[in-house]
Amino acid sequence: MKLEFAPINIPLARRLQTAAVFQWVFSFLLLAQCCVGLFLLLVLCRFWLLTSVYVLWLYLDWETPQAGGRRCEWVRNWTVWRFFKDYFPIRLVKTTDLDPQQNYIMGFHPHGVLVAGAFGNFCTNYTGFKELFPGLTPYLHILPFWFRCPFFREYAMSVGLVSASKSSVTHVLSNERGGNAAIIVIGGAEEALDAHPGNLTLNILKRKGFVKVALKRGAHLVPIFSFGENELFEQVSNPKGSLLRRVQDKLQKLMGVAMPLFHARGIFQYSFGVVPYRMPIHTVVGRPISVVQTSNPTQEEIELLHQKYLNALQDLFEEHKGKYGIPEHKTLIFT
Template sequence: MADFWSSEKIVAADGTVSVISAEDRPCTLLENVIAISTLFTWFGFVYVGPWLTLWVIITALLGSKAAITTLIITIGLSFVPPGNVWWTYRSLGLWDIWRKYFRVRLLTPPKDKFLKPDGHYLLAEFPHGVYPMGSWLGLPICGRPGTGIPKNLRGGIASVLFALPVIKHNYAWAGCMPAEYKRMLKHLREPKASLSVIPEGIKGIFLAQHPEREEVYLTRRKGFVKLAIQGGADIVPVYHLGQTQLLTFWGTEEISRKWRASVGLFWGAYGLPLPRKHQIITLVGPPIPVQQSDTPTQEQIDKLHTQFTAALRKLFDDNKHLLGPVWAKKQLIII
């Protein structure tokens, strides 16, 4: 990982100085092959998983011994606890290859507001997109020198993912936990604990149906603010430039909200379940101080939410030009 303080400095219109990591070298031919094959395997499994499961169930009912064995193993795995963070898994070289493939760069706050390695934060990340690749690739670099991202950071994700065998273990090993309010609050109240959340939820997936626009669902999302106040964690705005360009989604929002899972079709490069090769720049803003309270008033929540909204918009406007002239003209639409 690059030495961030020796990297390029970004000066905003108001004179604020941030630092962006140096762009890594391009992937070699072998690294490109590894990235494409593993990404296609991961997203392809998500794409065909429901149909494959249905086929296994039908063939098992028809007496196929192989299908019956597969079904028994799958059901058995669903009862295996997901476990906790597996540091060896989080340090696999595959994550670095994926970051090189998407040319991931990290912009950090000014040094006097740099996140503390043992700090107590709630990172509120936008946009969700069809798949939050920037958030996913950020977990393995937690605690690395120069990133400013706390090592003890955990990610809150859709609870439904922890009902799926194998998939739940993958997320748990990377440091994720179900995005259930009580569980997240319990984690935040632990000493020096930090949490990452994507407040948009399913709504953010459907906003990604229009990749020509940058839209985020935030106006009515205030639960994360209350969570931060009750947990006594400073709120950090995070925006992943380019994340909306990786995949396209089509589906029914009403059914998805009812089932609490995205129901629809997605595609990327060449119409396949493979993310497009588009650069991602993760913007990490200065933390917003939070005063802990077990019973915050609506006025306190609204005031902090307004501060956060303004900070997220500024973070986007100050740095959108980093992805080129087309992005420099984009406006952030907050719904």
């Protein structure tokens, strides 16, 4: 394979954007493992006081990721996130006002390989969420597994990440004054395995837990579609039923995280690497679906609201797909 190297005279701003995205990819893929390694190194080097204090802190703070986390506006305002946002670029698109006296479950679609749009819009302050939706605080829910990693958990919470456990979502939606938005990537890690350019397959037909929680808490539902999310990486062909896909599915069920084999570009060349392509991401926030609180929703009520959500998501996609380069004949595929 012939390497296509980046020109030497690329503007500094673009180089800084690439560096910002590379550190984000590193954080997503390897930072947790490095943090665990650092902790073990401290133990092996017999830094007993430091490790003992931190273990005590973990014990006392263990439930924080399920109780709203501990965001730090200073971290969310780091300049590196502005360069991260400008690399693609990422844009947050508002279709209607959201009442800050209500709580919301916002369903994010699609997962993509590394959910760049969800991170850029809801874990940094550079795409205008606070200005577009004043009075709302976004909480992006991720797998609880990540909050078991020492040191990494503190970093994850600082940008507004919280656990995706049922108790965590319930806690976010329990604010009686409203103003909280639980951002859930509905398709989960499994959907990452379908994140091929041009693919519009969403893993959602069996995902109804978020609907049940919405009914129990009286939280309104808001569909979100992030155009361009699946265009950031190439992925090794893994059609359902293939040997690779069967192995990936087993690993996903065993570990709880997906293992897509992906690639894109490098730092100094455009031919191969794990830095995503410079493709625009337009994250469109749809209209809210009103939900009446029901302490014990029936299966029929859950199914009805789930179908209403599917229809709203489909309508949102169809209304906006032409603006973002999706051919007229293409539509969402629900599995």
